[in-house]
Amino acid sequence: MGLGTATMVVVGGVIGSGIFLKPLRVAQSLPDATWIHGCWIVLGVVCLLGALCYAELGALLPEAGGQYAFLRESFGPFPAFLYGWCLFLVINTGTIAALAVAFADSLRSVVPMGDPAYWSVALGMILLLALLNHRGVGVGAVVQNVATWAKIAMLAAIVVGGVLVAGHAAGAPDGTAEAARLAAAPPAPDLVNGLIAAGIAIFWAYEGWYQLPFSAAEMKQPEKTLPRALVLGIAILVVLYVTVNATYLAVIPRDEMVTFAAQIDVPKTAMARIFGPVGASLLPLMICVSVFGAANPNLLATPRCFYAMARDGVVFAPLMRVHSKFRTPHVAIWSQAIWAALLVVVLKTFRDITDYVVFASLLFYGLTAVGVVVLRWKRPDAPRPFRCPLVPWVPLVFVAVVLAVDGLTLASADNRRNALIGLAILAAGVPVYFAMRRAKRNAAP
Numbered sequence: 143m144g145l146g147t148a149t150m151v152v153v154g155g156v157i158g159s160g161i162f163l164k165p166l167r168v169a170q171s172l173p174d175a176t177w178i179h180g181c182w183i184v185l186g187v188v189c190l191l192g193a194l195c196y197a198e199l200g201a202l203l204p205e206a207g208g209q210y211a212f213l214r215e216s217f218g219p220f221p222a223f224l225y226g227w228c229l230f231l232v233i234n235t236g237t238i239a240a241l242a243v244a245f246a247d248s249l250r251s252v253v254p255m256g257d258p259a260y261w262s263v264a265l266g267m268i269l270l271l272a273l274l275n276h277r278g279v280g281v282g283a284v285v286q287n288v289a290t291w292a293k294i295a296m297l298a299a300i301v302v303g304g305v306l307v308a309g310h311a312a313g314a315p316d317g318t319a320e321a322a323r324l325a326a327a328p329p330a331p332d333l334v335n336g337l338i339a340a341g342i343a344i345f346w347a348y349e350g351w352y353q354l355p356f357s358a359a360e361m362k363q364p365e366k367t368l369p370r371a372l373v374l375g376i377a378i379l380v381v382l383y384v385t386v387n388a389t390y391l392a393v394i395p396r397d398e399m400v401t402f403a404a405q406i407d408v409p410k411t412a413m414a415r416i417f418g419p420v421g422a423s424l425l426p427l428m429i430c431v432s433v434f435g436a437a438n439p440n441l442l443a444t445p446r447c448f449y450a451m452a453r454d455g456v457v458f459a460p461l462m463r464v465h466s467k468f469r470t471p472h473v474a475i476w477s478q479a480i481w482a483a484l485l486v487v488v489l490k491t492f493r494d495i496t497d498y499v500v501f502a503s504l505l506f507y508g509l510t511a512v513g514v515v516v517l518r519w520k521r522p523d524a525p526r527p528f529r530c531p532l533v534p535w536v537p538l539v540f541v542a543v544v545l546a547v548d549g550l551t552l553a554s555a556d557n558r559r560n561a562l563i564g565l566a567i568l569a570a571g572v573p574v575y576f577a578m579r580r581a582k583r584n585a586a587p
Contacts, residue, residue, distance in 0.1 A: 143361045145371055147287060151439050152354050152375025154290030158436025159244035160347025161297065161383060162429050163405040163492070165390055167343040171336035175396045181337070182387050185344045186380035191540040193351060193376040194530045195511040197369030200355040201528040202517065204364035207450030208355030208443070209510055216513030216520075219456060220575060225506045226451045227571035232502045232564055234444045235478055237349065239485035240495040241437040242267045247492065248429040251406065264486050267434065272479035275441040276465070276472050289435025294378075296428050297386050300409075303416035304389030338554050341547045346496045347383060349503060350436060351376055352510075356443040369528035389416075405492075440482075445474035455582050456575070498560035501551055502568065504544040511537040 143151070172178050199212040207214075210229075214222035246264040249255075255263070274285055354372055358364040390399070390408055393415045399408060406425070414422035449471040452462035465472040489495050515534045517524070530536055551561045 143357065143367070145367050145374075148354060148357075148361060148367050148371035149375045149378070150287050150290040151357070151443065152351055152371055153378050154287075154293065154435045155350040155353050155439035155443075156348055156375075156379050156436065157290070157293045157297070157382070158241055158350070158433050159429065159492075160343070160349070161386055162409045162425075162432065163244060164343040164347050165387055165408045166399065166402055166405045168340045168387075169396055169399045169408070171339040171343070173333065173336070175391050178340075178391065178396065179384070179388065181340050181344055182384050183380075185341065185543075186348065186376075186383060188540060188543045189345075189348045189351060190373070190376045190380060191536050192507055192511060192544075193372040195514045195537050195540060196352060196355060197372045197528050198514055198526060198530040199510070199517070200358055200368040200372065201365045202521075202524060202526055204358040204361070204368060205450070207447055208358065209352055209506065210447045210450055212355070212510050212513050213506070214454070216516045217509070219454065221509065223451070223456045223575045224568060224571045225509075226447055226457065227574065228502045228506065228564070228568055229444065229447060230478070230481065231567050233499055233506075234440050235482040235485055236489075236495050236499040236502075238268060238271075238437050238440045238478070238482035239489060240492055240499065241433045242482070242486050243490065243492050243495065245430055245433045245437075248406070248426040248433070252423070252426045261487065265483050267437065268479050268483050268486070271434075271438055271441050272475055275438070275445075275475055276470060277468050285435070285438055289431060289438065293432045293435055294382070296432070297382050300412065300416065301385045301389050303421075304393055304412070307393060307416050334550065335554050335556055338547065338550045338557055342497055342500050342551065342557065345500045345504060345544075345547065348379065349500065350439065351379070352503075352507065353439045353443045356446040360446075365527040441475055441478060445471045445478055448474040448477070456578060494560055497557065498564045501548055501561045502564040504548050505564075505568075508541040508544045508548075511540045 168178055168181065172181065196209075196212075200208070203211050203215060205211055210222050210226050213225050242264040245267045246260050249263055250260055351372065354375070355368060358368050361367045390412050393412050394408065402408060402411070406429075409429075410422050410425050413425045417424075448457060448461045449464075451457045452459055452474075461471070461474045461477065463473045464470065485495070514530055514537045518533060548561070551557045
């Protein structure tokens with residue numbers, strides 16, 4: 143992969159369901175449009191700070207394994223194993239499951255289907271992605287490039303169209319209907335709980351930028367390509383997300399937006415006011431394309447982590463197998479796909495899946511960023527083709543924000559359940575690690 147494809151992996155892996163399905167939750171959680179704009183901007187910049195940290199680590203350790211390798215070299219095999227454990231059971235497979243549910247939800251909004259067909263669509267999306275990535279990184283990269291450019295074009299069209307119609311009388315809601323909606327608006331949460339809910343929603347929208355380092359071994363000049371693609375990709379995402387959300391608020395006043403009942407109502411109403419009924423009817427297709435492209439990197443890049451873990455002997459050896467023809471970690475790819483399919487069947491709801499994915503992700507985001515400081519101390523003379531600026535302040539600011547969101551999530555009665563599920567899964571990995579280490583020691587001659 144060159145710089146263009148690597149950047150598209152970052153952008154395409156992030157733009158998925160969040161930009162369409164999370165703005166409603168953000169609007170209902172915050173007191174006014176200023177807070178909404180501020181949160182999207184601030185948390186986008188926070189993700190950019192995280193990308194700078196990962197860029198240094200990726201340039202320093204351009205090997206298959208990505209975040210797993212960063213944690214292993216910074217803190218040792220135990221934290222690295224726990225990350226891989228959560229990546230398999232929560233972060234990566236949970237993301238795939240949530241996107242499969244979003245895909246099926248969007249399709250069902252235009253194609254009537256019963257539960258059997260609905261679940262078949264969700265599971266079928268996972269199966270198709272596994273087949274594509276089974277056949278090689280080149281096939282997955284082509285899918286990624288096409289889907290990502292399509293998504294960027296769609297979001298750009300929303301922004302341009304919104305600029306043209308914003309403020310016109312045709313885009314304003316009827317006064318009587320508006321009064322009725324406002325009367326039915328849900329009560330706003332207190333600011334702290336609102337910021338937690340908005341933070342979780344926005345971090346889900348940005349979820350996925352960490353995946354690129356997993357494919358560093360398959361890049362051209364990874365020590366240069368990886369940091370450039372990470373920083374460029376996140377910068378593109380921040381600009382897109384901030385402008386798209388500004389467009390939503392320009393054509394749908396915030397006080398009207400908070401009265402909507404369904405998450406899809408925000409982009410659907412915006413599309414109708416910008417492009418008319420035809421535009422609104424195309425929205426489900428747009429979401430399907432966006433979700434499909436976002437799910438692809440989870441099977442394009444992340445299985446390389448399990449390949450690296452198997453090589454280190456901390457997970458089952460078959461995960462290290464590479465297909466004789468396609469040269470892909472096919473066992474790791476299919477193991478991920480199967481577990482994601484099980485999560486779809488068991489968990490089912492989009493919000494619960496996304497909330498506990500974000501909690502676990504933020505925990506390891508923060509730990510990995512600390513690794514920049516640790517490795518500066520442990521390997522001061524190691525060549526660093528890219529150096530994160532203002533160390534230790536950039537990593538510390540990033541860590542402070544993501545851990546604050548996780549800490550407040552645990553303290554919030556409304557959001558605690560999903561956080562505790564994530565912690566329980568993390569804790570379950572502790573005895574597994576020591577059991578596997580003992581088995582490996584006993585098997586040694």
